[in-house]
Amino acid sequence: xxxxxxxxxxxxxxxxxxxxxxxxxxxxxxxxxxxxxxxxxxxxxxxxxxxxxxxxxxxxxxxxxxxxxxxxxxxxxxxxxxxxxxxxxxxxxxxxxxxxxxxxxxxxxxxxxxxxxxxxxxxxxxxxxxxxxxxxxxxxxxxxxxxxxxxxxxxxxxxxxxxxxxxxxxxxxxxxxxxxxxxxxxxxxxxxxxxxxxxxxxxxxxxxxxxxxxxxxxxxxxxxxxxxxxxxxxxxxxxxxxxxxxxxxxxxxxxxxxxxxxxxxxxxxxxxxxxxxxxxxxxxxxxxxxxxxxxxxxxxxxxxxxxxxxxxxxxxxxxxxxxxxxxxxxxxxxxxxxxxxxxxxxxxxxxxxxxxxxxxxxxxxxxxxxxxxxxxxxxxxxxxxxxxxx
Ligand code: FE
Numbered sequence: 508x509x510x511x512x513x514x515x516x517x518x519x520x521x522x523x524x525x526x527x528x529x530x531x532x533x534x535x536x537x538x539x540x541x542x543x544x545x546x547x548x549x550x551x552x553x554x555x556x557x558x559x560x561x562x563x564x565x566x567x568x569x570x571x572x573x574x575x576x577x578x579x580x581x582x583x584x585x586x587x588x589x590x591x592x593x594x595x596x597x598x599x600x601x602x603x604x605x606x607x608x609x610x611x612x613x614x615x616x617x618x619x620x621x622x623x624x625x626x627x628x629x630x631x632x633x634x635x636x637x638x639x640x641x642x643x644x645x646x647x648x649x650x651x652x653x654x655x656x657x658x659x660x661x662x663x664x665x666x667x668x669x670x671x672x673x674x675x676x677x678x679x680x681x682x683x684x685x686x687x688x689x690x691x692x693x694x695x696x697x698x699x700x701x702x703x704x705x706x707x708x709x710x711x712x713x714x715x716x717x718x719x720x721x722x723x724x725x726x727x728x729x730x731x732x733x734x735x736x737x738x739x740x741x742x743x744x745x746x747x748x749x750x751x752x753x754x755x756x757x758x759x760x761x762x763x764x765x766x767x768x769x770x771x772x773x774x775x776x777x778x779x780x781x782x783x784x785x786x787x788x789x790x791x792x793x794x795x796x797x798x799x800x801x802x803x804x805x806x807x808x809x810x811x812x813x814x815x816x817x818x819x820x821x822x823x824x825x826x827x828x829x830x831x832x833x834x835x836x837x838x839x840x841x842x843x844x845x846x847x848x849x850x851x852x853x854x855x856x857x858x859x860x861x862x863x864x865x866x867x868x869x870x871x872x873x874x875x876x877x878x879x880x881x882x883x884x885x886x887x888x889x890x891x892x893x894x895x896x897x
Contacts, residue, residue, distance in 0.1 A: 522549075567788050568725060570652030577654045582787070585655040588780050592662045595776075597769050599673040604680040604762040611681040611760070620827050621754060625763065626683065627822045628747030630691030631698050632770075633674040635739060638705055640667035642735055646712045650728045651784075659780060666773045673766045680762075697821040701743050701814050708734035708807075725795055729788065733804055736781020737846050738811035740774050745842055746819040746835060748774075749863055753829040756865065768869060782849045789851070805852045812843035812856070834862040 520526045524543050531540060549555065560572040562581040580586055610616040617625075648660050678688050692698045710727045718724035748771050755764025789796050819835045826832045840856035847854050861867065 524548075565653055566791055567653045567656060567784060568650060568728070568792065569721075572652075574652055574654050574657065577658065580655060582653055582655040584783060585653065585659050585780070588776065588783075589655070589659040589662055592659065592666065592773070592776055595769075595772060598669065599676040599766060602762050602765050602769075604677070607677075607760045607762040608680055608682075617759060618827065620823065620825060621759065624747075624750045624823055624827065625754075625760065626688060627691070627695070627698070627818075628751050628767075629674050629678055629683070630688050630695065631701065631818075632744065632747060633671060633678070633689055634692040634702055635705070635743065636667045636670040636674070638702060638709075639735055639739060640664055640671070642705075642709050642731070643667070646710050646728070646731060647735070649712045650725075656784060663777055663780070666777075670770050670773070673770060677763050677766060695821070697814070697818040701739075701811075701818060704811060704814055705734055705739045705743070722795060725792065726800055729785065729795065729800075730804065730807065732781060732785055733807055733850070734811075736778055736785070737850065738808060740781070741778040741846050742808070742811050742815050742839065742843055743818075744771075744774055745839060745866075746815055746822060749830070749835065749838060749866055750823055750827065752866065752869060753827070753863075757829060771869065778846075782846075785850060801852060804850065805847060805855070808843060808847055808850070808852070809855050812839055815839050830863070838863045838866070 524540055527536075528540055531537065557573070560576050560579070562579040564570070564572040565581040566572075567582070611622075643660055643664050648657060648664075651657055651660065675685075678685055692702050708731050710724075710731050712728075715724050718727065748767060751760070751767050752764055752771070754760055755768070816836050816839055819839060820832065823835060824832060826835065837858045838861065841858040841861045844854035844856050844858065
């Protein structure tokens with residue numbers, strides 16, 4: 508790589524505005540140059556005396572190094588997640604919905620319970636992914652000081668917008684009442700409670716004055732991180748995912764299921780990113796993780812799981828063909844304990860076996876080759892998640 512030496516720096520135009528004043532003549536140009544002069548661009552916004560950043564100076568939070576300088580890398584794993592996520596790009600309209608439309612519009616193809624499950628899942632997800640997207644944009648991205656993490660978060664924000672597009676696309680394709688579905692989170696209490704739980708844990712980062720100390724603020728943000736990545740994306744989506752994907756195993760609504768499978772793949776990456784970020788902050792800022800704080804985080808995960816169980820009882824009180832209601836509750840308890848373990852916390856529900864083993868098989872998207880009626884398209888360029896070889 509070429510580097511500038513001092514001799515070359517000496518030949519640079521030192522004052523770009525003065526340089527342009529030499530040749531511009533119109534009143535508009537002079538006004539524009541005066542505007543530039545007032546901005547005082549060479550003083551303040553960028554530390555021109557600063558040295559190139561060192562990887563060791565980077566931190567996930569409280570970092571003092573320049574967030575606009577991606578390299579040198581410190582968090583290679585976060586960069587790798589950005590590459591993996593980018594390789595998984597997909598768009599909702601690439602998925603055929605013909606069979607779904609026919610099944611949805613034909614009486615007797617789906618039971619009333621199945622129809623309610625699909626609408627409830629869409630009703631919750633369509634708002635939930637928006638809550639996540641806004642929280643990432645307005646709070647988490649600002650709090651994080653590692654450029655590698657911000658790079659992944661930018662990709663995740665895009666994915667959340669694609670998920671919202673997918674729900675809208677399914678709702679429109681099946682001819683559902685859009686206003687009814689999108690407004691459902693206000694009208695179904697078990698759904699309202701979940702969204703409100705998540706919004707309750709968001710933090711207004713623009714006003715840090717209400718936190719007595721920096722530690723208090725960071726602990727509130729860590730709870731926000733857990734609420735979004737672990738509970739919202741790692742528990743609150745799972746009754747809906749498991750219900751709709753179990754219908755897909757019986758060839759019901761194959762296009763909708765394919766969309767959900769792509770979303771599940773994205774969401775499991777979001778969950779892992781959030782857990783890895785949480786655990787790295789634990790290494791970098793161990794003093795934040797007091798016994799009292801850890802106890803509170805464990806209680807948060809348990810409380811979120813109880814809300815998801817209430818939602819499951821409301822949404823599929825009898826289960827549907829393929830699972831019964833108690834299997835769903837055991838499944839939610841089983842994954843909640845896995846989330847607690849991932850955070851380094853003691854398990855709570857202690858369900859020994861995963862009643863939906865097939866869900867973990869769907870996570871890696873390599874098994875159950877003939878699961879969908881039509882062959883799943885290979886959307887991606889990465890060999891690491893190629894769908895051709897499953
Ligand atoms: Fe997500």
